Amino acid sequence: MWLFGAYGGLATTLVVGARAIARGLAPAHGLMTETDVARGIELQPIDGLVFGGHEIRTGDYAAQAAEIQQRTATFPHPLLARLRADLAAASRNVVPGVLPNPGKAIAALADARPKRPPKLRAQVEQVQADLQAFARRHRLDRIVCVNLTSTEPALRPHAAHASLAAFDRALDRDLVRAVRPSALYAYAAASLGLPLIHFTPSNSAFLPAIRELFAATGAPYMGSDGKTGETLVKSALAPMFKYRNLRVLTWQGYNILGDRDGRVLAERENKLTKVGSKDALLPSILGYPLHTHVGIDYVPSLHDLKTAWDFVHFEGFLGFRMALQFVWQGCDSILAAPLVLDMVRLADLAARRGESGPMPQLACFFKQPLDGAEHDLHRQWHTLVDYLDRVRRTGGR
Numbered sequence: 477m478w479l480f481g482a483y484g485g486l487a488t489t490l491v492v493g494a495r496a497i498a499r500g501l502a503p504a505h506g507l508m509t510e511t512d513v514a515r516g517i518e519l520q521p522i523d524g525l526v527f528g529g530h531e532i533r534t535g536d537y538a539a540q541a542a543e544i545q546q547r548t549a550t551f552p553h554p555l556l557a558r559l560r561a562d563l564a565a566a567s568r569n570v571v572p573g574v575l576p577n578p579g580k581a582i583a584a585l586a587d588a589r590p591k592r593p594p595k596l597r598a599q600v601e602q603v604q605a606d607l608q609a610f611a612r613r614h615r616l617d618r619i620v621c622v623n624l625t626s627t628e629p630a631l632r633p634h635a636a637h638a639s640l641a642a643f644d645r646a647l648d649r650d651l652v653r654a655v656r657p658s659a660l661y662a663y664a665a666a667s668l669g670l671p672l673i674h675f676t677p678s679n680s681a682f683l684p685a686i687r688e689l690f691a692a693t694g695a696p697y698m699g700s701d702g703k704t705g706e707t708l709v710k711s712a713l714a715p716m717f718k719y720r721n722l723r724v725l726t727w728q729g730y731n732i733l734g735d736r737d738g739r740v741l742a743e744r745e746n747k748l749t750k751v752g753s754k755d756a757l758l759p760s761i762l763g764y765p766l767h768t769h770v771g772i773d774y775v776p777s778l779h780d781l782k783t784a785w786d787f788v789h790f791e792g793f794l795g796f797r798m799a800l801q802f803v804w805q806g807c808d809s810i811l812a813a814p815l816v817l818d819m820v821r822l823a824d825l826a827a828r829r830g831e832s833g834p835m836p837q838l839a840c841f842f843k844q845p846l847d848g849a850e851h852d853l854h855r856q857w858h859t860l861v862d863y864l865d866r867v868r869r870t871g872g873r
Contacts, residue, residue: 477820478607478670480661481625482529482570485735485780486675488540489809490624490816491527492551495562498523501555506814509821513861517872519821528569528610530603530661532586536567547735547779550807569614571606574599574660577652579629581743585736596647596655603664618827620820621665621672623699626737628656628678629745636685640692643685656680666690666697671823673838674699675816682846694832696823701843704811706731706770706784706804707757711853713800714761717790725797726767726789727758734778737808757843757851782808815841829873837863 479487496502498521504510509519538560545551556563575586576596583589594602611619636646636654643663646654659680665672666689674681677700690697703711706729717724751770758768788800819838826835839845840856850856867873 477525477527478610478619478621479527479529480573480621480623480658482527482531482573483533483535483537483540484624484626485540485544485737485809486812486816487529487624488537488544489550490813491537491563491566492541492556492559493813494522494525494527494817495559495566496555498525499558499562501558504814506811507818508814509818514864516868517825517864520824522817525820526569526614526616527566529571530573530606531570532573532575532582534587536570537563538567544780544809548781548807550780550810569610573625574603574657576655576657576660578657579743579745581740581745582626582628582657585626585740595650596652596660597650600647600660600664600667603661604668607664607668607670618824619670620823620827621661621670622816622820623658623661623672623674623676623678623681624816625657625661625676625678626740627676628658628680629743630748631656631659631678631680631683637683638685640685640688643683659683659686662686662697663689666693666695669693669695671695671827672697672699673816673819673823675702675812677701677844691833694830696826696831696833696835697846698819698823698835698838699842699844699846702812702815703841703843704808704815705782705806706786707843708853709786709802709804711757711761711851711856713788714758715852715854717788718762723764723791724758724762724766724788725791726787728767728769728787728789729784730771730773730786731782731784732773732775732778733780733782733808734774734776735780735808737780738774738776738778760849760851780808782806825867829867 481487497504541551541556575589607619634654636642636651656678658678662672662681663686666686681699759765784804786802791797819841822838834846836848837860839848840853840860
């Protein structure tokens, strides 16, 4: 498994959790692929996953895990002690990432940036070479790439995005304003025929040009923006109002969070990308316009322990108005890590089966499922269950 954004809180939690499960030190809570719904399907074992990645910050997994433990007490100290060798081995597979036109918030996270960064084409070639070297060194059958980088500012439409030929010309001309880091990572994965899970809301990964490249190499891919907290609850609750014909008038949400994600989202241009993905699903599910708003504020002391408060004002029988309120308090990385593991195993299954293109069976994991108008969590879930049933009928492989 190759992680873009390898030393982030989510990626670190993912590596720690996967190695803990593989060694029998922790239960597989939160993993759908470890439940009856996936029984009889030949999925990559957790202990068969090898981790590598790109990162724009220096460090290692042990240091990142210790920082997380200090701030949120996510990992018990005895667990980290027993995983010391595992974390050191994974750290040896992390290499410097690329950073073309990232926006000021993400640029500020980088420990060091060269005064003269390599040309875009050279950056792509370096990412490709890193992936190929990882596969050779560990004699891997397949690599699944996962984008866990920070939310980028929206990439403005450009003529270079319209086709693969135009995008290649932009790379050769070093047209930096036409790309973001996610675009180069996705291009590299697509060029090598590697499956890609795009877990962020950044809009540069699936440009028409890059999707054309995925089509040419036949790799499966899916995104965007993992659905782990407040939006997950929305996508489960909104159908309830629809099924009972209770008209929602207002759905107001407010999120506070810390950590590097919160710091990045404190920048307006990055926040707009994130809010767009959180604010779009309610009209789609309910079928009518309503007053909806999502607020996000940075609270440094919370670190990765996010709190969301939602107020739902709705109208029932005889036009009587009522309200629902809920508070969601959770650790973002703890909620997201098992989703990534599930999707990596399912993307690996799709690649092994020779499937290509978007993976609609993974829509239930995303706020903005690619090419999908369906946001109802229940219907999305049945799409996944139906897919797994079809796999089972063909022998589970």
